[in-house]
Amino acid sequence: MSVADAITQRESVRSYTAEALTLDELSALLWATQGIRRVLSQDCALRTVPSAGARHAFETYVAASRVEGLPSGLYRYLPLDGELAQLSIDDQIGRKAAYACLQQRFVASAAATFFWTTIPARMEWRYDLAAHKVIAIDAGHVCQNLYLACTALGAGACAIAAYDQAACDRLLGVDGDEEFTVYIATVGKR
Numbered sequence: 001m002s003v004a005d006a007i008t009q010r011e012s013v014r015s016y017t018a019e020a021l022t023l024d025e026l027s028a029l030l031w032a033t034q035g036i037r038r039v040l041s042q043d044c045a046l047r048t049v050p051s052a053g054a055r056h057a058f059e060t061y062v063a064a065s066r067v068e069g070l071p072s073g074l075y076r077y078l079p080l081d082g083e084l085a086q087l088s089i090d091d092q093i094g095r096k097a098a099y100a101c102l103q104q105r106f107v108a109s110a111a112a113t114f115f116w117t118t119i120p121a122r123m124e125w126r127y128d129l130a131a132h133k134v135i136a137i138d139a140g141h142v143c144q145n146l147y148l149a150c151t152a153l154g155a156g157a158c159a160i161a162a163y164d165q166a167a168c169d170r171l172l173g174v175d176g177d178e179e180f181t182v183y184i185a186t187v188g189k190r
């Protein structure tokens, strides 16, 4: 699909088929949103999305309900290795994600839900008070790439910023202080 077609056809999709994502599709979506493009040094890598000062202050967690070959549960993306760390196996992960998203029902029917957390210290040491502005800007790039990549794969995504902060942080097992949820998006086949 051309970039122009992906941009034209992009829309928020909240209704999904029962079809699972393949592991290759999930891998492509993770790469599109936070994949490593080039390692510059031990401390710095460039990714598929831009980031102020190449600080890349996000972590990606996936609540996977229907991904072929992946037990239902919670995973964390390890972009340097191109791998997923399994945090829990949980056949209720979709329902729990929906609860953390203020009971938005479509979340429970998603094949996978991406949760992006930030570790603000990665930005703050360099940008001080401006760090929080650029973290918010960076998050937009990440989710836009998810939307466009989903469109190209025949899947749909929906951004979510209406969520219960404490419930999301608890679900992901992050402390809500040094690391906390900033943005969420559901994904499923159309």
Ligand SMILES: Cc1cc2nc3c(=O)[nH]c(=O)nc-3n(C[C@H](O)[C@H](O)[C@H](O)COP(=O)(O)O)c2cc1C
Pocket (backbone or CB within 6 Å): 010, 011, 012, 013, 014, 104, 158, 159, 160, 161, 162, 163
């Ligand atoms: C920052 C942000 C937060 C959003 N939060 C939600 C949300 O919590 N629930 C939801 O159903 N849609 C959410 N959306 C999707 C918007 O409702 C959607 O983008 C808007 O209606 C325009 O539709 P379109 O994306 O199909 O062009 C969000 C979108 C953005 C960019």
